[in-house]
Amino acid sequence: MDMSQPIGPTPLDARPDGLVGRGVDRVEGRLKVTGAAPYAYETRELRNPAYGMIVEAAIAKGRIRAIDAAAARRAPGVIYVMTHENAPPQGKKKEQVGPVLRGPEIAHFGQPIGLVVAETFEQARAAAALVAVDYERAEGRFDLRAAMPGAIVPKQVASPPDSSLGDFEGAFAASAVKLDVAYTTPVQTHAMMEPHATIAGWEGDRVTLYTSNQMLNRGQVSLASVLDLPAENVRLVSKYIGGGFGAKLQPQADAVFAALAARVIGRPVKVALSRQQEFHGSTRRTDTIQRVRLGSDAEGRLAAIAHESWSDTTVGDDFYETSANVTRSLYAAPNRLTRHRLAHLDLPLSSAMRAPGEAVGMLAFECAMDELAETLGLDPIELRVRNEPSEDPEKKVPFSTRQLVPCMREGARRFGWEKRGAPGSIRDGRWLVGLGMAAAARLNPLQPSSASVRLERDGTLTVRMAMTDIGTGTYTILAQIAGEMTGLPLERIRIELGDTLYPKAAGSGGSWGAGSAGSALYVACDDLRRQLAEKAGIAPASASFADGRIAGAERSAALADLAGDGIEARGEIKPGALNKTYSQYSFGAHFAEVGVDADTGEVRLRRMLGVFTGGRILNAKTARSQAIGGMIFGVGAALTEEVVIDRRSGTFVNHDLAEYHVPVHADIPSLDAMFLPELDDKANPLKSKGLGELGICGAGAAVANAVHNATGIRIRDYPLTLDKVL
Ligand code: MOS
Numbered sequence: 001m002d003m004s005q006p007i008g009p010t011p012l013d014a015r016p017d018g019l020v021g022r023g024v025d026r027v028e029g030r031l032k033v034t035g036a037a038p039y040a041y042e043t044r045e046l047r048n049p050a051y052g053m054i055v056e057a058a059i060a061k062g063r064i065r066a067i068d069a070a071a072a073r074r075a076p077g078v079i080y081v082m083t084h085e086n087a088p089p090q091g092k093k094k095e096q097v098g099p100v101l102r103g104p105e106i107a108h109f110g111q112p113i114g115l116v117v118a119e120t121f122e123q124a125r126a127a128a129a130l131v132a133v134d135y136e137r138a139e140g141r142f143d144l145r146a147a148m149p150g151a152i153v154p155k156q157v158a159s160p161p162d163s164s165l166g167d168f169e170g171a172f173a174a175s176a177v178k179l180d181v182a183y184t185t186p187v188q189t190h191a192m193m194e195p196h197a198t199i200a201g202w203e204g205d206r207v208t209l210y211t212s213n214q215m216l217n218r219g220q221v222s223l224a225s226v227l228d229l230p231a232e233n234v235r236l237v238s239k240y241i242g243g244g245f246g247a248k249l250q251p252q253a254d255a256v257f258a259a260l261a262a263r264v265i266g267r268p269v270k271v272a273l274s275r276q277q278e279f280h281g282s283t284r285r286t287d288t289i290q291r292v293r294l295g296s297d298a299e300g301r302l303a304a305i306a307h308e309s310w311s312d313t314t315v316g317d318d319f320y321e322t323s324a325n326v327t328r329s330l331y332a333a334p335n336r337l338t339r340h341r342l343a344h345l346d347l348p349l350s351s352a353m354r355a356p357g358e359a360v361g362m363l364a365f366e367c368a369m370d371e372l373a374e375t376l377g378l379d380p381i382e383l384r385v386r387n388e389p390s391e392d393p394e395k396k397v398p399f400s401t402r403q404l405v406p407c408m409r410e411g412a413r414r415f416g417w418e419k420r421g422a423p424g425s426i427r428d429g430r431w432l433v434g435l436g437m438a439a440a441a442r443l444n445p446l447q448p449s450s451a452s453v454r455l456e457r458d459g460t461l462t463v464r465m466a467m468t469d470i471g472t473g474t475y476t477i478l479a480q481i482a483g484e485m486t487g488l489p490l491e492r493i494r495i496e497l498g499d500t501l502y503p504k505a506a507g508s509g510g511s512w513g514a515g516s517a518g519s520a521l522y523v524a525c526d527d528l529r530r531q532l533a534e535k536a537g538i539a540p541a542s543a544s545f546a547d548g549r550i551a552g553a554e555r556s557a558a559l560a561d562l563a564g565d566g567i568e569a570r571g572e573i574k575p576g577a578l579n580k581t582y583s584q585y586s587f588g589a590h591f592a593e594v595g596v597d598a599d600t601g602e603v604r605l606r607r608m609l610g611v612f613t614g615g616r617i618l619n620a621k622t623a624r625s626q627a628i629g630g631m632i633f634g635v636g637a638a639l640t641e642e643v644v645i646d647r648r649s650g651t652f653v654n655h656d657l658a659e660y661h662v663p664v665h666a667d668i669p670s671l672d673a674m675f676l677p678e679l680d681d682k683a684n685p686l687k688s689k690g691l692g693e694l695g696i697c698g699a700g701a702a703v704a705n706a707v708h709n710a711t712g713i714r715i716r717d718y719p720l721t722l723d724k725v726l
Contacts (some may be wrong), residue, residue, distance in 0.1 A: 001572070001685070002575065002576035003446060003573075003574070003579055004577045005576075005578070007682075008681075009022045010255075010687075012481075012484060012522075012523075012616065012689075013543075019480045019490070020329075020477075020480050020618055020619075021617055021619070021620060022619065022709050023621035023622075023624075024476055024479075024480055024619055026475065026476045026622070027475050027476045027495070028240070028469070028475045028476075032240070034080055037240040038211045038239070039194050039197065039212065039240055039241070040197045040198060040199060041197035041270060042214075043086065045208075046208070046210065047268070048268065048473075049201075050117050050118065050119060050261075050265060050267055050268070050269050050270055051117065051118055051123070051126035051269070051271075052115050052116065052117045052124060052257055052258060052261050053115070053117075053121075053125050053128040054114070054115055054128075054254070054257060054271065054273070055116060055128045056110045056111065056112060056281060057108075057110060057111040057112075057133075058109070058133065058278065059109065059649075059650075060106070060108055060142065060346050061137070061138045061139065061140030062106050062135050062137040063138075063475065064084070064104040064106065064134070064135060065104075065136045066133070067084070067085065067104075068131050068133075069083055069114065069132075069134070071132070072131045073129040075126060076118075076123055076126075077118040077119035077123030078116060078117070078122075078123065078124075079117045079118055079119065079265055080116075080261060081114065081116050081117070081127070082101065082117075082257075082260065082261060082264070087101035087102075087260070088260050088263065088264060090260070091225050091227060091228030092225050094222040094225035095129075096250050096317065096349060097219075097226055097250050097256070098226065099256070100115075100256050100564070101115075107315055108314055108349075108650065109280055109347075109348070109650050109651045110279070110280020110348060110652075111276065111280075111281075111463060112253045113133065114128075115260075115261055116131065117261050117263050117265060117269055125145065135262060138489070140345075140346035140650045141344075141345050141346050142345055142346060142646075142647050142648075143647050144287050144288075144312045144345065147312065148289065148343065148440065151343040152343075152344075153341065154318055154320040157262055160186050161320070161339070163328055163336070163337070164336060164338075165334070165336040165394055166335035166336060167335055167336045168304050168305075168336060170335070171295055171304040172295040172303075172306065172335070174291055174305040175295025175296060175297070175303050176298050177296045177298060177372070177376060178295050179293065179295075179372045180291070180293045181291070181292055181368055181371060181716060182289060182290065183364035184288065184289050184290070184369065184439070184716065184718065185287060185718045186286065186287050186605075186641075186719065187284050187286065187347075187641035187642070187643035187652070188353060189241065189284055189285070190245040190247040190283075190285075190353055192243030192245055192248070192277075193242040193243045193244060193471075194212055194242025195272055195274065196247070196248065196254045196273040196278065196282060197209065197212050197270070197271070197272035197273070198211040198251075198254045198258040198259075198696055199269070200255070200258035200259040200261075200262040200268060200269055200270075201262055201268035201269075202259075202262055202266075205229065205233055207263070208236075209235070209236050209255055209258065210238070211236055211243075211251065211254070211258075213236060213241075213248050213251055213255075213468070214241070214246075215249050215507030215508065216236040216466045216500050216507060217500060217507065218506065219250060219255070220234050220235070220500050221612065223251050223255060223256070227256075234500075235501060236251075236499075236500045237498060237499050237500075239497065239498040240498075241470040241498075241508075242471060243470060244470035244471075245512055246276075246283070246285075246353040246354060247282050247283050247351065248470070248607055249351070249352055249507075249509050250351070252281070252282050254265070254271040255271075257269075258270060258271040275655075275656055276656055278657075279652050281656065282348075283349050283352075283353075284348055284349070284351070284353070284643065285350065285353035285356075285359075286319075286320075286321050286350035286430065287311070287312065287645075287665070288309055288311045288360050288364075290307065290309045290310070291306070291307075291309075292307050292308075293306040294369070295335075296372060296376065298375070299386065300378045300382070300387070301386055302331060302332065303333060304338075304487050305327065305335070306338070306542075307323070307324035307364070308324065308337075308359070309321060309322075309323035309324050309340050309341070310340075310342075311323070311341075311350065312345045313342065313345070313347075314346070314347060314349045315345070315563050317344075317349055317350070319350050319351055319352075319651065320340050320342040320354060321350070321361075322340060323357055323361060323364065324339065325357045325443075326358045326361050326365070326441055326697070327361065328392075328394040328395070329392050329393065329394065329583055329585060330439065330441060331387040331388070332388065332389035332393050333387065333393065346650055349652060354630070354633060354692075354693050354696050355511075355548070355694075355696050357443075358443070358696075358697040359633075359693070359697060362441070362697050362698045362700075363637060363638070363704070364478055366438035366705070367438075367701045367704050367705060367708075367716070369383060369414065370705040371440070371714065381408045384405075384408060385405055385408070388405055390585035391437070391583075395583050397580075397581055397583050398583065399585065400578070400583070400584045401615065401680045401682075403587055404441070404588075404589065405588055407588050407589040407612060407676060408437070408439070408589040410589075410611045410674075410676060411437070411589040411611040412591070414609060414674075415591040415609045417435065419435065420435040421709075423543035423708060423709050423710075423712035424710070425613075431595035431596065431604070432595065432596045433595050433596075433606070434596070434708065434710025434711065435592070436592050436701075436702045436703065436704065436705025436709050438698040438699070438701035439590075440589060440590055440697045440698040440699070441585045441586070441614065442511055442690065442694040443510075444511065444513060444515070444586050444680075444690045445510050445512045445579075445584075446515060446573065446579055446683065447512045447516040447683055447689070448504075448507035448574045448575070449465070449467070449504070449505045449506040449517050449519065449572070449573050450465065450503040450504050450520050450571065450573075451463060451464070451465040451505065451517065451524045451571050451572075452465070452502070452524060452569070452570045453528050453568070453569050453570075453571075454566050455563045455567045455568075456484075456563060457560070457563045457564065457565060457566060458560060458563075459492060459560025459563060460492045460493070460494060461492060461494065462494045463479075463482050463496065463524075464502040464503060464522060465497060465502050465503050465505040465517060465520065465521070466500050466502045466505045466507075467497045467498070467505035467507065467508070467513065468498055468505075468513075469498070469508070472508060472625075473622030474513060476516060476619055476622060477514055477618040478517065480495075481518050481525070485522065485525035485526065485528075485529065485545065486559065487527065487544075487547060487549065487550070488548055488559065489547075505520065506520075511586070511689075511692040512690055513690075514618055514691070515684045515688050515689065515690055516684070517621060518670070518684075518688065519573040520571045520572055521571060522573075522575060522686055523571030523572060523685065524569045525569070525571070526571070527571060528567065529543065529545060530547055531567055531569060532545075532550050533550065533552075535548050535562045536552070536556075536557045536562055537552075537555065537566075538551075538555065548560065570679055573684065573685070578682045584682065584683055585687070586613060586689045586690055586691065586694045587612070587694075587700050588610055588613065588694055588695075589610070590609070590610050590631065590634070590699050590701070590702035591608065591609045591611075592605065592702040592705070593607045594606060594703060594710055595710065596707060596711050597722075601723070601726035602722050602725075603639055603707055603720055603725060604667075605669065605671075605703065606669060606670070607638070607669065607670040607705075608631060608668075608670070608671045608699075609671075610631050610672075610673040610674070610695060610699070611675075612674070613678040613689075614678070614688065614694060615679060615680035615686075615687050616678070616688040617675050618686065623675060624673050626694075627694065628695065629697070630692075630694060630696035630699065631671060631673060631699045632663050632671065632697020633695070633696040633699070634696045634697075634699020634700040634702075634703065635667065635700065635703055636662050636663045636700075637696070637699075637700040637718060638699075638703035638704050638707075638719060639663075639700075639720055639721070640662070640663065640719050640721070641661060641662060642654075642659060642661075642721075650719070664716035669717065704718070704720055705722075707720055
């Protein structure tokens with residue numbers, strides 16, 4: 001089905017206290033905590049793998065004059081060394097996945113310049129250190145601010161890079177109250193628990209990659225292009241994944257190298273990126289410079305909104321951070337302007353990282369709103385309420401649902417917002433205490449997805465799709481949907497994901513995973529229900545499914561008795577007209593309380609609350625986990641996370657988790673998230689919306705606004721480390 005019509009009443013509506021929505025424990029949780037759920041690097045499906053270690057460039061710009069791998073080739077256990085001088089021929093770059101070792105040119109620090117394959121991991125690592133390289137260095141460009149004048153209008157992706165409505169400049173100039181501020185956000189890195197890893201093995205001209213990847217079908221197509229194979233000759237398997245956040249939306253060098261090397265040596269090869277290699281050798285979130293201008297009347301009614309963003313990526317790629325896209329849909333104002341500009345630098349590839357666009361865009365914009373509220377002497381919630389739009393202000397279509405105001409009101413009540421004082425006015429011992437808030441909004445996309453279900457003769461149900469679970473709870477919510485739709489208990493449902501042999505699925509990305517994959521499963525189960533009703537001689541409309549049975553007005557039957565040799569059904573979901581005729585976002589509001597040490601400038605989060613809406617909640621527990629995980633990510637963005645670029649050498653100064661500071665337990669004392677009831681009948685048949693990225697959107701801005709409220713100091717350069725606070 002496609003989403004061309006709003007969804008009427010469904011079996012999920014009929015049982016609001018049914019399986020869907022319940023805080024069911026993760027069905028694979030036990031496998032994970034007992035170590036029985038293998039990650040890619042640990043799979044034993046391909047026997048006797050050799051170990052590959054990537055060799056990285058030690059300069060950021062220039063070329064390899066000479067590379068001497070003789071010592072590495074002679075080292076104990078070494079089977080094969082690949083450099084640009086002997087790399088196998090490869091096909092074309094597809095999306096952001098390109099051939100490796102194309103030549104002697106170095107485009108960024110940490111670029112792979114070789115692969116050493118050996119009998120053991122230790123031998124490969126030791127030999128990799130023996131590869132000697134003579135470089136010819138060139139001047140590189142590593143500074144976004146310096147590159148701003150030459151920044152280009154990026155190529156259009158989903159939406160145009162620029163937008164305008166009315167006369168921003170005129171209306172801004174004529175506004176009674178004006179704000180014109182610039183915010184900067186640093187390079188960030190995904191820091192997922194499981195680094196990129198692949199084991200590849202060949203049978204004839206078919207390759208199978210056990211890899212850590214969020215979107216298998218897209219990865220299959222990209223790798224097929226690079227390996228110059230038909231897509232059906234490339235199989236990706238990704239059953240359990242230790243976090244993704246965007247760096248695993250597309251295969252990285254580990255996958256390309258493993259496949260190439262395995263073919264050359266005629267034996268499976270496994271390659272992982274080390275934690276250090278993740279920083280330079282994977283993708284990053286770009287740094288941004290963002291200018292926000294707001295013009296309002298004395299009562300805080302916005303007449304003019306402008307949000308301009310500069311970001312950077314490596315030379316030859318088109319990715320840009322869509323920081324200002326969300327601003328197009330956030331608040332009402334007749335005169336508007338958004339612009340994105342892109343600089344090409346000699347730095348590693350930029351790509352999507354959790355809530356690309358909104359995550360850093362709202363770090364700037366939601367603080368600018370706070371600044372305007374202060375200038376006006378208005379409560380920041382009240383400022384937002386006064387500019388609540390009746391429809392999407394730029395697309396000029398209705399919102400499918402929009403409960404930003406109820407989220408702010410509920411959050412304010414629960415958090416004790418009325419205790420907020422004037423900036424710098426509340427003190428608790430040596431701590432200056434402040435409260436801050438910010439809105440959350442994240443686009444809710446739907447992606448094509450398909451699923452198969454099969455009722456087996458023993459009365460169990462097998463669900464298959466090339467969907468992934470990156471730790472978000474996909475296995476669990478799919479089991480809940482299948483259980484609710486068929487009336488089978490969870491223990492009789494088997495969810496098989498993570499294999500391109502299964503029906504094509506949306507994958508985990510862009511907050512579309514649960515809605516898209518779950519909807520495909522819903523449609524498949526709906527068809528299975530129809531087939532079962534027919535077999536049982538029950539009118540489909542009157543059939544109900546519970547306790548492993550189908551029941552109608554006059555008769556009932558056990559599903560196991562109807563299964564015969566098995567009954568199969570398939571389901572498919574696609575976006576339709578409603579995805580254009582309605583503006584679809586998930587919304588929320590963040591509230592943060594911080595303490596700032598009056599002597600040292602140290603910022604400590606004291607408590608935080610997020611109140612969100614995301615359509616139907618599929619699992620109360622995993623939804624909350626998604627929300628608080630996103631919020632913690634936001635706390636990191638506000639206070640600690642920064643990849644520091646050495647502007648002279650083009651290296652990242654910090655490239656491990658000891659120096660790239662993600663929040664730890666001690667940084668998150670009390671944090672909670674909740675959801676207001678909502679159903680979105682324009683979004684998908686589940687009436688759900690995406691939650692994977694909503695929690696990060698605006699979270700850091702609430703923290704930064706709290707720091708301002710505590711101290712009276714406004715810092716516009718993230719993260720808010722103590723050197724800037726003092
Ligand atoms: Mo996301 S940045 O689509 O994993």
